[in-house]
Amino acid sequence: MNHYDLLLLGAGHAHLGVLRRWAMIERPPGRIGLISAGPTAWYSGMLPGLLAGRQHPADCQVELPALCRAAKVELIIQPVESLSAVQQQVQLADGQTLTASWLSLNVGAQVAAPPQQGTAMQLLAVKPFAEFLAGWQQWQAAPQPLAILGGGAAGVELALALAGQVPQLALFCAGHLLDGLSAGVRLRALGHLRQRGVWVREDCPISRIEDDCLLSGDEPVWRGQRLLLASGAQAWPWLAHSGLGGDEQGFVLIAPTLQSYTHPTIFAVGDCASLPGARKSGVYAVRQGPVLAANLNAALRGLPLRRYRPQRQSLALLATGDGGALLDWHGYSAGGQLFGRWKDYLDRGFIQRHRLSG
Incomplete structure (x- = not known):
């Protein structure tokens, strides 16, 4: 039987929180996968x-079989091939077709890449993580100069983590480094990057790749054979073709109840969703978890739904690669080993909270 009362697509931060709550408290009725x-x-x-x-x-990872057993949820390990919003139907890579009365999407996004001509430059996206780590191990067998595309938190943290592991490292930002964070943390980050020998180019959007050359407009700005992608999020093609109402980038437009505007029996959270005020950041996805858990429970029981209100400010802790971290909070910035220990404590706490056995 391939019909479910509820199917959760993706094991993102919000869905992990949902499973944890169901493991500790009674889960909703019905068949859930x-x-x-x-x-x-x-x-x-x-x-x-x-x-x-x-x-x-x-x-750095949560084992899903144990968490799903504890939450009494069936675990289906298969990539998604397609989704039909009208039919509430999911096609998996192994040919299975599953249907559900309710769906919840927490599938993240893929990393955007510039158009490429030629194969002289190897591209490695930071997500999915398992594929990225396998590719990075291969690269590290014979280190070469490296460019990182993306001046957000991910790009900065990666540059500081990898500086010293490659002969030369360049970081390219389409706009300002750490755009959206405080000027103080931006200056601190630039100082760390310069100290570690990372060449930073701000306001330098990469328009295309030609053989072993990065171009900004028509200007060649870097030559090399390895490019690490940590740039903007892009919707999965199967999501953009699902029939769900989306924004200009193909992300699912959702209401404050976290339901799709066009298909209310489908919820979406995290990077795959589009809601004013909710940035594409793990901090926001984690905060969506409790509201999503409550609303999935209410949907399966026929009860009223809650509204999610994005926090106006979020704490940012950026690892500096040396055990320290940079802090950004309400326009205040700081840095040092103390904040690195705090970040490690918070990160370990997240993992331990979701390591449940059933």
Whole structure:
């Protein structure tokens, strides 16, 4: 039987929170399944520490079989091939077709890449994490100069984690470094990057790749054979073609109840969703978790739904690759080893909260 009362697509931060709550408190009635491409969920906040050699892979992931058993949720390990919003139908890579009365999407997004001509430059996207780590291990067998595309928190943390592991490192930002964070944390980050020998180019959008050359407009700005993508989020093609109402980038437009505007029996959270005030950040996805858990429970029981209100301010802690971290909060910035220890404490706490056995 391939029909479910509820299918959770993706093991993102919000869905992990939902499963944890159901494992600790009574879960909603009905048949519930979780679809994940793999048996583990990686925690993005710990990836820089892993790359800097300060974490082990096992420290940075949640084992889904144990968490799903504890929550009494069926685990289906298969990539999603397509989704039909009208039919409430999910097609998996192995040919299975599953249907559900309710769907919840927490599938993240893929990393955008510039148009490429020629194959002289290898591209490696920071997500999905398992594929990224496998590719990075291959690269590290023979280190070469490296460019990173993306001046957000991910790009900065990666640059600081990898500085010293490659002969030369360049970081390209389409706008200002850490745009949206305070000027203080931006200056601190620039100082750390310069100190570690990272060449930073701000206001330098990469328009295309030609052979081994990055171009901004028609100007060649870097030559090399390896490019790490940590740039803007892009909707998965299967999501953009699902029939769900989306924004200009293909992300699912959702109401404050976290339901799709066009298909209210489908919820969407995290990076795959579009809601004013909610940034594409793990901090916001984690905060959506409790509201999503309550609303999925209410939907399956026929009860009223809650509204999610994005927080106006969010704490940012950026790992600096040396055990320290930069803090940004309400326009206030700071940095040092103390904040690195605080970040490690918060990251380990997230992993431990979701390591349940059933």
